[in-house]
Amino acid sequence: MLQDILTDKKALFADGAHTELRGQNNRTRRAVLLNGALMGNVRSDVSGVSARVYEGGVYGFSSMAEYTGEAAEMVLKAATENAAFMNKHAGIGKPALPKMALKQMPTQEDIKDAEQKLYVDFAREADAYITKKYPNLVSRTIVAMEDSMEKLIVTSDGASGHILAPRSYMYVVLTAQTDAGTPVELFQAFGGSGVFSDNFADPTKLHAEIDDLYEKLMQKREGVYADAGEKTVILDGMMSGMLSHEAVGHTVEADLVLGGSVAGPCLNKRVASDLVTLTDFAHTAFGEKCPLPVYIDDEGTEAVDSPLIVNGILTGYMNSRESAQHFGMTPQGNARAWLFQDEPLIRMRNTSIHPGKDKLEDMIASVDDGYYLIQSNNGQADTTGEFMFGVTMGYEIKNGKLGKALLDTTISGVAFEMLKTVDMVSDKVVWVSSGMCGKKQPMPVGMGGPALRCKVKIGGR
C-alpha cells in the first residue's frame, strides 16, 4: 500500500494555480492458457508519481517512475514549468478554476496480493474441465487475470484521498468447426470488482456457465448469416450497455462536445423516446454497488451520479473541473487517469440505461421478423453518434419465437435517431465491466442496461 509522502508537499504548490499531485501503483496478474499451453504467465507492477498544474486555461503535467519525496518535488517543478511554457505560448487567459470544498475521502480496503500459482491453477482447472467434457472443440483459450489501480491523490483545492480499485476476470474463448470446416468462436468474461480470490473461490462454480457457453457455441456452429438491412431487434442488456457507453456516453463527454460532437446542439432537446433514461453512475445504481465504483476522481472531485438523458431529453454532459467551468455545470467526478504517467481525462464510470417495465419474453414475442442480439466483442462510435457494434451471439426472431443462431455480424445506427425508435424496455439490467475503454489511455469502465426493442441496421449477406 502506498505510504503518504505527498501531503507535506502541498507547501510547494504554486499560489493561485490548481495543482494535483498523485502517487499511483498499477498491478496486473495474468495467466493465459491456449489449448493447454501456458502462453502467458506474467506479473506486472508499475508505479510512480505525477503532478498537473493549471494556469491560464492550459495544463502542465509531468511524471516519474519513482515514488519518493524527491521525485514528487521534481514532477511538481516540471509540471509547473510546463504550465508556464504553455501559458506563455498558448495560454488563453482563463481565470482559476472555481474553488471546491476541501475534503479527506476515507481509505478503501487494501488489496490482497496473491501468488501467481492461484491464477495458473484456476486457469488450468477450467481448461481441464473443458478438455474432459468437450473434446470436440478446435481450440480453447483461458485467461485468468487481475488488475488494480491504487492512487493517493492530494489536490490544492478539492478532495484528497487514497483509492484502491481491484478487478478480476476469467475469459473463456471456445472455437468449434462447422461441417464445412469453418472455425466459429464464442467468448465470455466472468468476474468483476474485487481481487481474484473474491470472485473465484470455487472453480466448480464456473462449470454451469462454461456449459452454457458451449451450448451457445454449438447453436452458433449451425448458425446463419443475418439478412443485411434495417431490422427490428431486441438488444439484450450487454448490447444496450455498449449503446449506453459507446454511442451515447462518448458523445456527451464534455471534451468531445467541445470537439464538435452531435450532443452540442442537442442539450435539453429530445434525443430518445421517453422510455429512455440514462445515467453515468458513480458508485451505486438501482440500490446496489456498481460493478466498478468510483468515490473520488483524479482532480479531487467527489464522485456523484451524472444524469445524461431523462425520459428521452438530453440533460447534461460529463465534465472535468475545467469543462464544467466552461459549460456552467457542476463537476461530478468524471476526470480519471489510468497510469501514474497519465493525465486525468473525462471518462465514464458505470453508464447504464434505466430499466423499464417490460418482460423480455413479451418483447421477443412482439417481433414478427427480426433479431435478438445478446453479445458483442467490440464497438465504436463517432462524434456524430453513428455507432457500430460487433455481434458475436444472437438469434433470429420469427413470428415471436427465437429461431436459428446468428454467425458473427455487425449492427450500426445513429444513436440519437435510433434511441427514438425504442418502444419497449425490459425490467432487468445487465452489467459488464471486463473491458477497457480506449480514449488516449485505457480505462476500466462499467456499462449496463436493460433489453431494448428498437430498429438498427444489421450487416450480413
Place this chain on the structure above:
Amino acid sequence: MDRMKELAREILAEAKAKGAEYAQCSVSEGEKKEFNVDGGRFSLMRSLFNRNVTITLLKDQKKGTVAINKFDIETVKNAVSDAIAAAESGQPDEAWEYAKEPVEKEYTDGAPECDTDKLFMRTKELLESIKEKHPTILMEQMITEHNSGTEVFMNTNGVNYVTKYGAYTFSLMYSAHEGEKSTSFYGSDITLKTLDKPVLECGKIDWEISMVEKQLDPISLEGKFNGPVILAPMALYEIVLSTIMGNFVGDACMIDGTSIWKDKLGEQVADPRFNMSSEPYNDDVVVPNRHTAEGYETENFDLIKDGKLNSFCLSQYAANKTGNKRSGNTGRNIHVAAGEKTLEEIISGIDKGLLVMRFSGGQPAASGEYSGVAKNSFLIENGKISKAISETMISGCVPEMLVNIRDISKDIANDGNNSLPFIAFDGVTISGK
C-alpha cells in the same frame, strides 16, 4: 547507460543464482515530450520520465515473466524471485526457446534528441495552417510528441543489444463542421525523423483532410448490391492486413489451429499482383525494431509473394509448437507493393462502387468474414467520385477479396511505420438503408 548494463548483468546473475536455467531482461529508460490540442486549442504539455524492467526466465523449462518500473536493486531482486515463483507455478513446455548465438550490438535510430521548441513550433504551425487552408476542419484532438529512450537487452546466452532511439509522432483526430452539419471524425498519423519541413507537407495528411472536408453533405445509399470497393490505406490495414496478421498467419491462430491458412504455405492465396512483407529495414521506417522478444535479430521477410503464402509470422515458440519456421520479425512495419495505376485511373474504371477511407466494424471472424460501417467514404459513379455517404455498411470475406483484387495503386502512403497502397476489390457487399 553503464548503470543499465550493470543492472541487466545483476538481474541475469540473480536469476541464475536462484535456479533459472535461462534468463533474459530488458532494462529501459525513456522520455516523452508531448503537446495536446483539444477542441481546436492547446490544452496540455506533458513531460514523462519512465523506466521499465522486464524479466523472463525459464526454470525446469517453465516460464515466468515479471515487469516493474524500478531500478533499485532490492526491488529488482524481489522481481527475480517473483519471476522464479511464477515459473514454478507453471508447467514445463519444451517449445520455449531463445536466441542462443552470442551477439553484441549497439544501435542509434531515428531522432534520439528532442528539439522541444521546434516540436511546439511545428505543432502550432500545423494547427494554424489547417485553420487557414481547411477552415471547416475542427481539430477534435491533436497529440504531438517526441519519444526517446535507451534499451539494454541481455540474455544468459550472451545476447546483448543496446538500442538508442527517438522519433516525432503527430496524431490528428478531426472532423469538418458547417453550422450544425458535421462529418464523422478521421484520424491521420505520421512518425517523423526530422522536423525539417511543415508537417502538412508530410505523408497524406493534407489529402486526407481535404477528403474529410468533402463529406459535409453525405447521402444515404438505398438498398444492397455487390460492387467494387477501393480501400484507402487505413481501411486496407483495418480490414485486410490486420485480419491476415491476426487470423491467418500469427502465433495464436497457428498454435490453436484456427488459421484457415495453416496448410497453405507455398500456395496461391491472393491475386499474383499482391505482395505483402514485413520490413523493419524499409527506408520509410523511422525506428526499426532491432530484435524480437526472444532475442533474435530482426530481418525483413515476405509474407505473401506474388500472391503465394511465403511465410507465417511466428515467434520461435510458435514455430516450435507448429513445426514451422520462425519468421524474421514479429510482423511490424507492413509493406504492400505498389501497382501500376494511379488512384484516378482505378476510379475511372468503376461504374458504381465505393472509396472507403476508414472502417468501423466488428472483429473479423476466424474465417475472415467481416462487416462494418464504411466511414468517411464516397460513392463512385461513372468513373468519378460523386457523393460522400453515411450509414453504409460493407461486408465480405478477406480470403475471397484477396483473390478478387481489381487494381493496386502506384501511389503509396508512408506514415513512418507502414507503407501501403490503395487496393480495389470486386464483389464486396454494400448495404445502404
